[in-house]
Amino acid sequence: MAGQTDPHISLFSPQEVEFMAEDELVEIVPNMNMEQLNFISGDFGLFIPQIPTKVPLWLAVALKRRGKCSFRPPGWMSVDNLTQILEAERESQSTFQALPFSYVEIARLLFDHAHDDIPDKYMVRSLVEDIRDVRLHKLETNLGSFQGTSAVKISNVSAMEVNIVRPFVRRALEAFYKHDKPEADVGRDTRSSRQQREANNEPRRPLRQR
Amino acid sequence: MASNSETRGSSADYETMMSASDVELLKRAWRNEKAAPEILQYEGALVERAKEQIELVEESVEDYVENGKDPLLVSLYQMDLDRTQFLLRSYLRVRLLKIEKFMFHNLKSEEAERRLSEQERVFATKCADDLAKHFEETVLLKLPENYQSVLKQSQISEVDDMVPQPHLDTFVVCRSNNFVSLNLYEEGESPETVEMERGDLYFIRYKIVKGAIESGQIDLI
Numbered sequence: 001m002a003g004q005t006d007p008h009i010s011l012f013s014p015q016e017v018e019f020m021a022e023d024e025l026v027e028i029v030p031n032m033n034m035e036q037l038n039f040i041s042g043d044f045g046l047f048i049p050q051i052p053t054k055v056p057l058w059l060a061v062a063l064k065r066r067g068k069c070s071f072r073p074p075g076w077m078s079v080d081n082l083t084q085i086l087e088a089e090r091e092s093q094s095t096f097q098a099l100p101f102s103y104v105e106i107a108r109l110l111f112d113h114a115h116d117d118i119p120d121k122y123m124v125r126s127l128v129e130d131i132r133d134v135r136l137h138k139l140e141t142n143l144g145s146f147q148g149t150s151a152v153k154i155s156n157v158s159a160m161e162v163n164i165v166r167p168f169v170r171r172a173l174e175a176f177y178k179h180d181k182p183e184a185d186v187g188r189d190t191r192s193s194r195q196q197r198e199a200n201n202e203p204r205r206p207l208r209q210r
Numbered sequence: 211m212a213s214n215s216e217t218r219g220s221s222a223d224y225e226t227m228m229s230a231s232d233v234e235l236l237k238r239a240w241r242n243e244k245a246a247p248e249i250l251q252y253e254g255a256l257v258e259r260a261k262e263q264i265e266l267v268e269e270s271v272e273d274y275v276e277n278g279k280d281p282l283l284v285s286l287y288q289m290d291l292d293r294t295q296f297l298l299r300s301y302l303r304v305r306l307l308k309i310e311k312f313m314f315h316n317l318k319s320e321e322a323e324r325r326l327s328e329q330e331r332v333f334a335t336k337c338a339d340d341l342a343k344h345f346e347e348t349v350l351l352k353l354p355e356n357y358q359s360v361l362k363q364s365q366i367s368e369v370d371d372m373v374p375q376p377h378l379d380t381f382v383v384c385r386s387n388n389f390v391s392l393n394l395y396e397e398g399e400s401p402e403t404v405e406m407e408r409g410d411l412y413f414i415r416y417k418i419v420k421g422a423i424e425s426g427q428i429d430l431i
Binding site for chain 1: 231232233244246260263264267283289290291382383404412413414415418431
């Protein structure tokens, strides 16, 4: 049976989130000649020394690890831009600054494999970490202020952050919804005489192993 | 002329369809399938195209290796192949998981059954038969007469209450591709709407966005 023990198919693992981020295009500067690559996912190339070109992140990391190119860090990763974003994040209690949806994954991959291509790498790294902390803290505190709604807007939250809070927020919102709904049903229940139990067809929770 | 304008219209649609590569479409289908609580429409044409392309590249990689092509190129092509294969396999695996989880429901509900592929339907029927047989032999035949059904708790139950159904009220994260305005509540209750701009992220009940996902206006994240 195809993994019947996994009760949480709808949760993405961090590796899967990174996998999705790896298709983002980044700019590299190759240091060798290579023909055009006709992948299933698209055509990339020509690769000419010193001519920058855009490729998906996974391809860029692969080439960098083999010493075939160097990275051009994306515009949003400059010290100035990040400092500005950090200030803005600290100021506002409820809104998030616009950052690339996969900024966490992109930054992490660049730090791991291409740190020598980033100017002021220590500064940039500490800025990105601070920004992550502030945003996560903001998310946590805002979670306390949810009410019973059916839709919550979360603008400018990034992929990794969404993935981290998803399980908790999901259960919280479901609980709110379930407790708000029966208030409308109370009238109906008192009328039913012989107990006609409504079928509760939610999937049963898996039993804990003893 | 009517026929000319028709072909022009459909070729414009064709172009917008082709502008998203198959891999992107497959990624979108995989993401939606993983995040949705119930099984979604099977993307038969997309899966077929992806399979063909994968087979083509597999063959050419074998050729490259035999002809001693630059090993760097071979490994890059292999990586791209691996990524696409992962998407395809994970997509099919997630669907199989959902079929197993809601086995009896998928065969009972016509809407769900329509969304399965031919092979999935065969798999689901066989699985359900095997499971029913197993339950009957091990437990049900030993219970008193009124309680022997696989689908109902007892003869008195009016609905099939032993059949787990997907939980459509679960909350999902979604992003809209266009401006969309949705009705928040069921028919007949207070019609509150939520309006989504292109690119907004929302935590929202699955039931509300179900139709929009099928029409491609909203993506699950």
